[in-house]
Amino acid sequence: MQIFDLSKVRDVIETQEFQPDFVYEGYGHSHNIAINTETGVAYTAGTGTSRNPRGIHAVDISDPLSPDLLIEYPEFGYTHDAQIVIYNGPDEDHKGKEIYVGSNEDRVVFVDISDKSNPILISEFFYDHQYTHQAWLTEDHRFLLMGDELDEIDNSGALVNKTRTIVIDLQNMDEPKRHFDYVSETDAIDHNGYVNGSKFYLASYTSGLRVIDILNIGQRSIKEIGYFDTHPQGSHNNGIVNNQRSGDPGGHDGNKGHNSPFFNGAWSVYPYFQSRNIIISDINLGLFIVRKSTN
Template identity: 40%
Template sequence: MKAKIATATIALMTAGIFVAPLASAHEQAYDQVSPPTMEERQSELTAAPDGQSKCVHGLAADTYACDGIDMLDHLWLEDLGLTFANDMWGWTDPATGKDYAIIGGTEGTVFVDVSTPTDATVVGILPAHVLDPHRPYWRDIKVFDNHAFVVSEQIPHGLQVFDLTRLRDETGTLTEDAHYAEFGKAHNININEDSGFAYVIGTNTCAGGLHMVDISSPTSPAFAGCFDEHGYIHDTQCVTYAGPDADYTGREICVNSNAASDGHFVSVVDVTDKASPAPIARMSYPDSGYSHQGWFTPGQRYFLHGDELDEQGHGINTRTRIWDMTDLDNPRHTGTFDNETTSIDHNIYTERRLAYMSNYTSGLRVYHTGKIGMGELKEVAHFDVYPENDNASFEGGAWSNYPYFKRDIVGVSTMDRGLFILKLK
């Protein structure tokens, strides 16, 4: 293993605290996760001792199928001090210019300095607020005003707040700066950095819909409102709207991946008035399985959406749906892109004319959006972090990615192999 773990970075399972969690209802699918053995990891590490490898003739480190993407560094779960990793986000320190990857996992939230992308180094870990052995073991993170906001399905985890500027001077085991306990569990969190509001989804409040929190003073989060009319929301993106529909210019709009008891939808809600949020539109779509996550393209005209279980349920290849949001009252499904793999899609984020899609067993796929107005996407690069197969399963692979670092790199978080630092050629 690479000797990159900060001295006080911890793996709680070694202290006898960790017990394998039991998945609930929808999350039972994640019981399929079967990470490589220590021997398999060590064997692969021998093939790439420095964690750096160019993509040559379609392979990096003689292991990972790739096209147009090089591997700059790689930290295993053991390097991160985790037994399972999932979501990630990032932060660039405005004072030092340093880039940090923020990785969620079983034991807590890990901060990794990626300022030298070929020498990613763990700085510290914020332990889980509570490590509940009977709940799923992932957590999700977003950043606002130099603070990280962390939620988890564990109960009663609530919302952790951590001042990221402390990473300039502190390492090892860290402590939260504030805690919000108005919900016990949550599946995810989105933050509108323009307004200073966090939107927590999948909580045990608000019927699992939008639990809105005023974080304008980051260490004094305050309840702001609920939106429960559409039922359970699995993920959302909330923005101060600046897109083509002049009726909503300057309004605060959430576009939701709405996996509700009455079906699977993409829904649009005006949350400008937190005390009285107003539904705008709610659209079903064919071959649905589980409405999972999506992201606006720059300019907010198009929304790219992924369904987590349509590959399993309908036998289709990895699918991304294109929604034309020119009229927020009447969004139109204008195109469907199926790539060449059978993997389940997970999280997608857009930057300029590219979309970065994390697909479990087929890894990072990069799509060009130049013809999105024609209902088309084109895959232009990929890096497969799970070489075993491209099955439509949850057995391993990429959970998320972060393409917004100051440096021209992309972080990819994986359940079984930790963190990859990648670079498009």
């Protein structure tokens, strides 16, 4: 994990090459980093060490230039991506706890990590999966919007033929329930999605950024209200990729095998700037900075 002080680039005029201010070497590799800014702890997903090849590292970064390993969590399986919050939702039994929401290949796990030395599994959510990829809570922590990266792929039969987001009801976190499935008009594969207010911003590979109004999510009524297509040159065939899935476990981000042409376009999005600018990361064309075109 590399740490770099971005204040160094504020006055840069000419191209320069920088080195990281600190490199944390507590693991060999990781897939992603989720930071709980309220606690100053970074959780690195998909880490690898000889002792713990598939677990989470919880690293104290309250002093960014001197991070400390708090604990490793191998017991909940491989986590591809995660969100960590101080829970403030409707379930009174868990209010105020630090909750870890992990997208773990074939399920979503909910873990109480308030006591770093004694994590407690609250519940697991299973469904008709291909690859549980990433999920994000609504701001009231009542619902979770979860994306399965491979459910649109024809691997002995695609689960869906349009882009699908599964909405999970967390009224009772001990028993998460499937609220409904949002199936869009696009046929691309979904990747990372984030909630800001009443909107869900979804990076959807060859369909670019999709903006979805989730104001009435409780009534099972959400709808697309805008988009920016970073990959207009094409999408895949009606949501079904007629090749075998790559042999790598779960089709991790990287080598997608014969399906690689369909894993183009928008990979992630950041919709949290005060300027209202939205950042889109595109695999093929790089960085896009966009803003809503009308009021």
